[in-house]
Amino acid sequence: MVPSIPDVIAGPRDAGGRPSRLDAVDPRSKRLPARPLVAVRGRRLVGAVLTASLLAGAAACGDSDSPDPAAGAGGESAAAGETSLEAEVAVDPGPAPEVELVEPGAGERRVLTYAPSREPATVEVTQSGTARTEVPGAQARVDETPAQTLTLEGRSEPDVDGAQRASATVREFTSVDELRAAQFSTAPGFAVTWTRGPDGIVRELGLAAPADATDVARAAVEIAANAISDATVVFPTEAIGEGARWTVTRQVDDAVAPTRVTTYELLSLDGDVAAVRLDQSAPGPSDTLTAPAPDGGPDVSLDVETYEITGSGELTVDLRAALPADGTTESSTRAVYVDPSTGKRTTYDEDSVLRFAGAD
Template identity: 35%
Template sequence: MPLFSKALRPGFCLLAATLSLVALTAGCGGDGDSSESTPAGSTSTPAEVTVPISATTVELIQPGEEPREVISRRPPAGVTQDVQLTTDAQVFQQIDDQPAQDFSSPQVTLPLTAALGRATEDADGGTTVDLTLGDVTSPDGRLGSALEASAGSGAGFTVDPTGAITALRLRPDAESQDIARSAIEQAFYQAVYRTVPFPAEPVGVGAQWTIRQQVMSGIALDQTTVATLTARDGNRLTVDYTIDQKPKSPVWELPGEAGTLNVDQYVMQGSGTMTVDLGLPLPVSGTVTVGGDQQYSDPDGATRLHQTTSNSVRWGS
């Protein structure tokens, strides 16, 4: 995990490769952690954990062309889907005039079998999606080796009828190492916060709407997504969208009462395309890339840290 230079007090844990969207596990102790820190290489495994996902607010800008209808993600009971999720993240970090360092996270590919679970007890009529991982892979040798034991691990989403994910469930295999569990968790967080729900109003091709959501990853961010329904063929819909993130405060309260950092600059923007089939629980295909530059400084302004980050999520067969 990237650290500030020794010019700052120890314990300043900067959230690196997925700073804008991932609740990190062991090491940083940020909000949204779903497991306790364990020694490197440990295979001790927590029971299934459910992580709440911050609520989305959807506002329709224009309804699009006729015909219009309310888009509801309600796959039939018993439906299953095989899909592949691939994520990666890059981060280059520079402290003052020191040489930039590469703290990128290796690419991870998760083959998923999704099965529609039970309806939730919520009044909104949400459902659960149960996920089983296949042979998870990475081009990074060390991580790829650690991921071999992850086949058969479980996860799941709670999804409301608009397609918004309201909770993430994680159930790692008992033999999974910490490095593998962390990589899988981060991959799911990237996917969750790149999901595009639909408006509650009737819409047609050309419709545009705004999605607002708070993202917690040590620093609180306001994420704004602008989505456009660009095509529809029966139950198959294609949505183009842009993403913009901004910090809620110019001051970052570090975890563990480790002090504060000034947020001098924060740019995180991107765009993507997602295709969904209303009869299936997960996206059929799609890709989104988000990146930008961030700069932080200690309260005295004596030390500055600059980061250039980029991350991507891809769905496909």
């Protein structure tokens, strides 16, 4: 089965009068991939906000080509042998963000830039989350993603114009859920490559899947790759010191709030290792959500009563490493949509966590 967001808006229509259209549109306004790793495409996933939902949907699919849960339920190591990879597929990372220095900070200041890694570094990337959707006339749906970890070996090397070509290879996938671990057991060997400027802006993103990777494994790694790409700290081009603050504004594929603003603060700087705090918001949401109806009917237009996306966290960044060395980011989505013809509400709440931890 093709991994996708589950159809959470599948409740019954109203018992009488004009039928409600709340069951004709997914309350998550982002545009999501139908199948990963098939063609060049634009950015569709935003940080860790959607990670929990899509992985929960992928695991729930029970992919027919998934391995037997009794085999490899603890994940597999890519080190066991050579992995045959398909041709790398490019993913458009979207337009470059705008970076604005707010406060240069105190003490000694310098321009922070990424540099080639001295040696490979292994990092464990753990994702978890919960999503809840409530629709009139239907039982509330809860999708949970238990903690699951990709062990990645990352390195970076020089590219043109001062850029860095960073790469990460999946060495192992583990999960507390045996079925999920079995479904994603073909993830080891996956290669993720991104080209980033010296300031950290990702210019290109590519993924190469093992030839025997299942669809759910491809979906899981693509989502993780986007989350890691979004977690890459972008630095201002000006010299900064401890206490510096700057904003990074991105345009994303979100039909309600297409702008994300991340505010960074430099907490400490020790050689090539920087500790930063971040806060994210989605300002200026639209008052309406209009989307094609999956049932083929006319476009659906809902009033947006509430739409809040927030994120926060702290990351430890080694400027000579492909991946954050340590840290945690958390994100939340709160959305309430109203059918203007009936006044009925549908709500969507999601919380997700992304953790990095050195595994050396």
